[in-house]
Amino acid sequence: MTTNNDQMRRQLVEVISRVFRVAPEVVERGVSPDRIEGWDSEKHVELVVALEERFNVMFEAEEVPELTSLEQMEAILSRHA
Amino acid sequence: MPIRTLDANAPDAVFSFLDQVISSRGREHWRWKYRLGAAAPPSAFYWEEPDGRILGFIGMMRTNLHSRSQCHPAAWFVDWHVHAGAGVGLGLLRKAEAAAGILLTLQGSPDTRKILPRLGWKQSLTPTTWVRPLTARLLAEWAARRAAAPLRGVARVAARAAKPLLRCREPVASSGTALVDVDRFPVEYDEVWRARATEFAPAMSRDSSYINYLCADYPGAGYRLQLLRDGGSTVGHLISRLDVDRRGFRRGRIVDAVWPRSSAALAGWLIQSACWQLQRGGADYAQLVLSAPDLREVVRRNRFRCRGTVPIWYHCVPPEAPDPDSWYITFLDCDRAYR
Numbered sequence: 001m002t003t004n005n006d007q008m009r010r011q012l013v014e015v016i017s018r019v020f021r022v023a024p025e026v027v028e029r030g031v032s033p034d035r036i037e038g039w040d041s042e043k044h045v046e047l048v049v050a051l052e053e054r055f056n057v058m059f060e061a062e063e064v065p066e067l068t069s070l071e072q073m074e075a076i077l078s079r080h081a
Numbered sequence: 082m083p084i085r086t087l088d089a090n091a092p093d094a095v096f097s098f099l100d101q102v103i104s105s106r107g108r109e110h111w112r113w114k115y116r117l118g119a120a121a122p123p124s125a126f127y128w129e130e131p132d133g134r135i136l137g138f139i140g141m142m143r144t145n146l147h148s149r150s151q152c153h154p155a156a157w158f159v160d161w162h163v164h165a166g167a168g169v170g171l172g173l174l175r176k177a178e179a180a181a182g183i184l185l186t187l188q189g190s191p192d193t194r195k196i197l198p199r200l201g202w203k204q205s206l207t208p209t210t211w212v213r214p215l216t217a218r219l220l221a222e223w224a225a226r227r228a229a230a231p232l233r234g235v236a237r238v239a240a241r242a243a244k245p246l247l248r249c250r251e252p253v254a255s256s257g258t259a260l261v262d263v264d265r266f267p268v269e270y271d272e273v274w275r276a277r278a279t280e281f282a283p284a285m286s287r288d289s290s291y292i293n294y295l296c297a298d299y300p301g302a303g304y305r306l307q308l309l310r311d312g313g314s315t316v317g318h319l320i321s322r323l324d325v326d327r328r329g330f331r332r333g334r335i336v337d338a339v340w341p342r343s344s345a346a347l348a349g350w351l352i353q354s355a356c357w358q359l360q361r362g363g364a365d366y367a368q369l370v371l372s373a374p375d376l377r378e379v380v381r382r383n384r385f386r387c388r389g390t391v392p393i394w395y396h397c398v399p400p401e402a403p404d405p406d407s408w409y410i411t412f413l414d415c416d417r418a419y420r
Contacts, residue, residue: 041163041168041169041170041171041192041196042192042195044168044171045171045196045199045200046199048168048171049200059175060175061084061173061175061179062083062084062172063172064169064171064172064175065168065169065171065172066168068168
């Protein structure tokens with residue numbers, strides 16, 4: 001049975017994969033600005049906007065820089081659920 | 082919480098950050114610019130790491146947009162710098178958006194211009210910069226720069242010969258029309274602005290408090306404040322400024338003008354007076370920013386030439402607020418040279 005967490009993880013992988021143009025398998029192994037090439041401030045904006053659109057949320061100012069790993073993204077999105 | 086509000090007790094590290102990454106203006110300048118110590122809502126935020134390092138800063142200059150029926154809080158965000166950390170800049174921008182109402186900025190850096198559209202910001206290209214040469218020295222330099230190398234000497238001589246054409250005529254006023262220098266705008270001027278605001282709307286505030294903050298209280302001297310008198314009462318104002326630009330030319334800026342809007346004659350007299358004063362003060366050229374069609378006609382008649390657009394980016398404009406392309410904009414709103 002698919003849980004909400006699984007669904008969130010799958011959607012996250014899809015968004016990150018699309019924004020950074022990397023294979024979903026690469027994203028599933030874990031992401032961070034150090035591990036994904038081209039993750040600069042401009043790409044981060046693109047990622048934040050894409051996440052907000054997909055999950056229909058508006059991140060708080062302090063949350064924005066924390067969106068740098070799958071685990072942190074899940075934790076922050078859970079707070080908005 | 083790493084995002085902190087800038088106040089008078091902010092650590093020295095913040096002011097050092099500003100001096101290093103924006104410009105070396107010193108604490109007095111930042112105190113003025115962000116109204117530290119004044120009873121004003123917060124206008125700047127910084128990102129401070131637990132070890133005291135400052136990673137980023139965003140600062141706004143607050144104002145109000147007058148439409149014909151409403152007054153909307155607004156702010157120009159004028160400083161936005163990040164040292165490191167993906168997302169710190171966006172986090173600070175979000176903080177400013179939440180605090181500001183309508184948020185505006187000018188052209189910005191290439192990075193800013195790439196990022197803002199992705200965040201839903203839009204651009205107005207209506208405001209334009211206009212310039213009128215006032216001395217042969219400037220004209221000669223312009224001509225020499227544009228001429229092919231062998232013709233530069235000839236271009237300089239030809240430009241100097243044009244000197245009589247550059248002379249500003251002394252404006253002739255009907256009796257009772259005059260400009261009166263003041264150190265500060267009196268609070269009584271607010272009554273005049275209230276009357277003018279309905280004519281100039283949509284426009285940012287131009288009451289005594291705002292003008293005194295921007296011009297009279299500015300830590301560096303240079304602004305000239307004048308009240309426009311007509312028929313025995315104060316009916317508007319003229320603000321100008323004289324300084325030296327990066328090429329060493331004396332720059333005369335017509336910072337702002339307000340007059341009874343239906344009087345094209347008074348508008349013409351104001352601009353002519355400004356040019357005449359600036360030329361007498363030694364300006365090599367007069368410059369202004371405008372967005373209003375009636376003022377555009379006046380400056381065209383006064384031999385100004387359009388030098389390009391001043392793109393203004395905007396966000397969070399409420400649906401009931403007028404479109405930014407219709408706002409009355411001058412240097413008073415968007416001059417970042419001194420701010």
